[in-house]
Amino acid sequence: MTPSNSASDTATDSAPTGSRSALTSTSSTGSRALGAAALITVALGIVYGLIISPPDAKLGSTVRIIYLHVPTVLAAYLAFIITAVGSAMYLFKKTEFWDLLASSAAEIGVIFFAVTIIDGALWGKVTWGVFWRWEPRLTTSAVLLLMYIGYLAIRALPADPHTRATRSAIVGLVAVVNIPIVHKAVDWWRGIHQGQTVLGTVDPNMAGNQLFAMYMSMLAGILVFVWLLIHRFRVGYLTERTEDVALAEAIEARRLENVGHGG
Amino acid sequence: MIRDILLIAGKDLRIEGRSRIGVAQVLPFALLVLLLFAFALDPDRGVLQAATPGLFWVTVLFASVLALQRNFGIEAEDGIIDALRLSGIAPASIYLGKVLALIVQLAALELVLVAAVAVFYNTDFHGVPLLVAIAAATTVGIAATGSIYGALAARLRSRDTILPLLILPLLAPVLISATRGSEVALRGEAGTGWSWAALLGLFAGAYLVVGAVLFSPLLEDA
Numbered sequence: 001m002t003p004s005n006s007a008s009d010t011a012t013d014s015a016p017t018g019s020r021s022a023l024t025s026t027s028s029t030g031s032r033a034l035g036a037a038a039l040i041t042v043a044l045g046i047v048y049g050l051i052i053s054p055p056d057a058k059l060g061s062t063v064r065i066i067y068l069h070v071p072t073v074l075a076a077y078l079a080f081i082i083t084a085v086g087s088a089m090y091l092f093k094k095t096e097f098w099d100l101l102a103s104s105a106a107e108i109g110v111i112f113f114a115v116t117i118i119d120g121a122l123w124g125k126v127t128w129g130v131f132w133r134w135e136p137r138l139t140t141s142a143v144l145l146l147m148y149i150g151y152l153a154i155r156a157l158p159a160d161p162h163t164r165a166t167r168s169a170i171v172g173l174v175a176v177v178n179i180p181i182v183h184k185a186v187d188w189w190r191g192i193h194q195g196q197t198v199l200g201t202v203d204p205n206m207a208g209n210q211l212f213a214m215y216m217s218m219l220a221g222i223l224v225f226v227w228l229l230i231h232r233f234r235v236g237y238l239t240e241r242t243e244d245v246a247l248a249e250a251i252e253a254r255r256l257e258n259v260g261h262g263g
Numbered sequence: 264m265i266r267d268i269l270l271i272a273g274k275d276l277r278i279e280g281r282s283r284i285g286v287a288q289v290l291p292f293a294l295l296v297l298l299l300f301a302f303a304l305d306p307d308r309g310v311l312q313a314a315t316p317g318l319f320w321v322t323v324l325f326a327s328v329l330a331l332q333r334n335f336g337i338e339a340e341d342g343i344i345d346a347l348r349l350s351g352i353a354p355a356s357i358y359l360g361k362v363l364a365l366i367v368q369l370a371a372l373e374l375v376l377v378a379a380v381a382v383f384y385n386t387d388f389h390g391v392p393l394l395v396a397i398a399a400a401t402t403v404g405i406a407a408t409g410s411i412y413g414a415l416a417a418r419l420r421s422r423d424t425i426l427p428l429l430i431l432p433l434l435a436p437v438l439i440s441a442t443r444g445s446e447v448a449l450r451g452e453a454g455t456g457w458s459w460a461a462l463l464g465l466f467a468g469a470y471l472v473v474g475a476v477l478f479s480p481l482l483e484d485a
Contacts, residue, residue: 090481185436
């Protein structure tokens with residue numbers, strides 16, 4: 001039904017790092033520069049977020065959790081959009097590049113989303129006295145997280161690369177269509193009861209160093225995400241290659257065995 | 264195309280008519296869940312009455328997962344999916360046929376459950392037009408999404424565990440909307456309930472399109 005060597009057929013036109021010799025490492029000049037930029041913005045974000053920016057008038061120092069919360073949720077949504085685009089492009093182009101891009105983004109997105117939910121719950125414990133309230137954003141995040149855990153579960157099932165990529169692409173597309181609907185349903189359900197959320201009221205009041213810390217941490221979040229994405233992509237690419245090599249070697253060994261026994 | 268859709272739906276319903284897996288297993292399971300909720304939530308304290316819409320739709324969701332596993336399990340065995348592809352029927356028609364067969368089965372299931380809820384949970388029905396609209400949109404939504412993931416999971420060895428993991432988070436907004444809408448309807452204030460029905464309709468419509476488009480790569484490659 002599906003040729004099992006489809007991955008190696010398409011590999012040549014989607015090689016992420018120029019030459020074969022460069023494949024021994026997942027870093028390149030570009031990604032090192034990006035990594036350095038990410039480190040600098042993270043450091044600036046920490047200094048401004050934790051030290052220089054003033055505590056919030058009402059929320060005190062707990063407001064500082066937002067400098068982690070917003071960047072991670074931003075990067076997670078970016079990741080899920082990339083997963084959707086990669087999934088759609090895979091179904092058109094059927095190249096390994098789009099499959100790896102979609103799955104790498106989904107994996108990092110799930111981690112960032114989990115971090116968002118955990119720091120949101122910690123913030124809730126400090127501010128509301130409870131870890132969890134059925135606050136619209138937390139509720140939406142929980143649903144989306146479970147949806148993308150399903151994507152990773154499909155992804156983890158053993159199959160030949162083309163079949164696995166098609167399956168994941170379908171799940172990636174089905175999931176992204178649901179995001180606005182989940183938002184709407186949860187907003188109507190919970191939004192009626194408590195008006196604007198507390199996290200929502202922080203942003204407009206921000207100014208000066210608080211605002212700078214916010215922008216810096218958002219930039220840091222995106223840079224870290226892109227850096228992770230590049231490396232996850234390259235690791236995924238190399239994993240596929242080692243599987244190809246391992247199979248070729250096994251076949252070769254088997255052939256030699258046959259020759260040894262005289263056929 | 265209409266003829267093909269009816270052909271596929273007719274085939275599924277004939278299989279169900281002869282095997283009676285739905286009537287003999289899925290339906291009793293759904294009734295059992297309704298009883299279990301009554302055991303878990305004390306019927307004398309009014310909790311059961313207050314929670315009836317939610318419990319009803321949760322029961323429908325659980326029974327739907329079983330119905331899906333059955334409806335697509337029959338295709339997975341003996342290479343029937345390849346036979347379907349060989350039949351020359353367009354993937355979109357196969358998809359809509361499966362959806363139609365599921366809608367008929369789920370609607371029948373819901374009718375029995377409504378009667379069961381009326382008897383066991385002592386429900387007074389108000390706002391019947393809104394309830395019917397919500398039930399119709401919810402049923403189409405479950406069938407539309409369920410047929411995509413049902414077909415996707417059918418050929419996997421771990422299909423019994425992966426299908427609920429995929430489908431239940433996807434149906435979270437459907438459960439929220441169907442439950443809130445039904446609550447509004449049962450209270451006899453139809454006004455705001457129609458926006459829930461509209462959201463359910465949007466969900467169903469969106470996934471019918473997504474399913475019709477995605478079924479071709481799904482049948483061929485997944």
